[in-house]
Amino acid sequence: MSGLYIHVPFCKSKCPYCDFYSGPFLASADRYVAAVVAEYAMRRGEFSEPFSTIYIGGGTPSLLTLAQLRTMLDGIRHFGDFDGVGEMTIEANPDDVTTEWARGVKSLGVNRVSIGVQSLNNDELRAINRRHDSATALRAIDILRKEGIEEISADLIYGLPRQTVESWADSLSRLLSLRLPHFSAYCLQYEPGTRLYAMREKGSVEEASDSVIEQMYGILEENARTSGYHHYEISNFCLEGHHARHNSAYWDLTPYVGLGPSAHSFDGQVRRFNPSNLKKYLNTIESGKVAAVVEDETDVDKFNDYVITALRTAKGIDIGLLSARFPEFLRDRFMANAQPLIDGGRLLADADKIAISPYEIMKSDSIMRELIID
Ligand code: SF4
Numbered sequence: 001m002s003g004l005y006i007h008v009p010f011c012k013s014k015c016p017y018c019d020f021y022s023g024p025f026l027a028s029a030d031r032y033v034a035a036v037v038a039e040y041a042m043r044r045g046e047f048s049e050p051f052s053t054i055y056i057g058g059g060t061p062s063l064l065t066l067a068q069l070r071t072m073l074d075g076i077r078h079f080g081d082f083d084g085v086g087e088m089t090i091e092a093n094p095d096d097v098t099t100e101w102a103r104g105v106k107s108l109g110v111n112r113v114s115i116g117v118q119s120l121n122n123d124e125l126r127a128i129n130r131r132h133d134s135a136t137a138l139r140a141i142d143i144l145r146k147e148g149i150e151e152i153s154a155d156l157i158y159g160l161p162r163q164t165v166e167s168w169a170d171s172l173s174r175l176l177s178l179r180l181p182h183f184s185a186y187c188l189q190y191e192p193g194t195r196l197y198a199m200r201e202k203g204s205v206e207e208a209s210d211s212v213i214e215q216m217y218g219i220l221e222e223n224a225r226t227s228g229y230h231h232y233e234i235s236n237f238c239l240e241g242h243h244a245r246h247n248s249a250y251w252d253l254t255p256y257v258g259l260g261p262s263a264h265s266f267d268g269q270v271r272r273f274n275p276s277n278l279k280k281y282l283n284t285i286e287s288g289k290v291a292a293v294v295e296d297e298t299d300v301d302k303f304n305d306y307v308i309t310a311l312r313t314a315k316g317i318d319i320g321l322l323s324a325r326f327p328e329f330l331r332d333r334f335m336a337n338a339q340p341l342i343d344g345g346r347l348l349a350d351a352d353k354i355a356i357s358p359y360e361i362m363k364s365d366s367i368m369r370e371l372i373i374d
Contacts, residue, residue, distance in 0.1 A: 316355025
């Protein structure tokens with residue numbers, strides 16, 4: 001089975017921490033919708049496996065009108081490749097979620113909505129220029145539930161400017177009390193090129209210290225666990241049976257197609273990526289050419305990619321898959337690096353898998369650095 005990802009590159013304004021490709025290009029939305037359908041028509045032959053998931057992410061997919069979404073999805077489904085799709089997710093900004101929107105996306109086959117809540121503290125939301133407040137986020141969740149969309153995921157961020165350990169604990173416990181089937185909690189990253197990164201360099205914002213982040217992570221881990229959530233990937237938590245099927249496929253080398261500017265694809269062997277430039281993407285597709293270019297990856301790059309993504313998950317590295325997919329010399333070098341970490345209890349290993357010990361998740365970056373093959 002494989003997954004289809006559609007990148008919607010529109011946002012009303014740019015959040016200071018965000019390094020996803022998006023911008024205020026909504027005037028091009030109709031051209032974009034037509035280009036996505038045309039891109040799919042050109043590339044559908046690349047993949048032989050049936051699709052089981054569709055994920056519409058971004059950017060802000062909820063900025064597309066329902067008519068544009070319908071044109072895009074009908075245009076793609078017209079090819080008849082999507083009969084086996086069991087999970088269709090769309091990302092939404094809380095203030096775009098209305099009863100009409102929820103009914104509309106449900107009628108298009110969406111059965112899962114991922115909402116960018118980020119925090120339930122208005123001061124923190126203002127600090128990161130979000131256009132919603134906490135009441136709007138809670139109302140959006142309520143609307144989705146009333147309209148029968150039960151599979152809801154919410155994103156939270158810890159380590160935000162103005163956030164304290166106490167305010168993080170408060171946002172988290174209010175979110176957990178909603179008993180959503182799924183949520184993601186990300187540690188704020190200062191990515192080069194973002195406004196937040198520049199603000200930190202200028203000293204106008206202070207990054208949370210390692211000890212504060214560690215406390216916040218401890219609260220997250222413990223409260224999620226005692227509330228019955230399974231911590232199945234570094235940033236992802238779910239109630240039993242509600243893991244994100246689309247995202248899980250990224251972590252175990254399942255093929256996926258990415259449509260839209262900046263989207264990545266993987267056919268099981270080769271990775272491709274579209275340009276992170278809407279104009280270039282539109283011009284290329286409209287001239288009848290495929291925009292995706294093959295990523296220049298060696299076997300070592302592919303191996304490292306797999307190790308890094310698999311180690312983010314509770315399932316860890318699948319030893320059988322490692323043996324089936326990669327040359328023996330890479331496995332041997334990996335095992336030579338991994339053995340001291342296994343002996344020291346930082347990695348847990350059995351006959352089927354190797355995973356990071358739950359006590360070491362906070363230090364996963366340093367573990368991955370030791371496992372990477374040059
Ligand atoms: S709404 Fe989402 S995609 Fe858009 S700028 Fe903010 S974080 Fe990035």
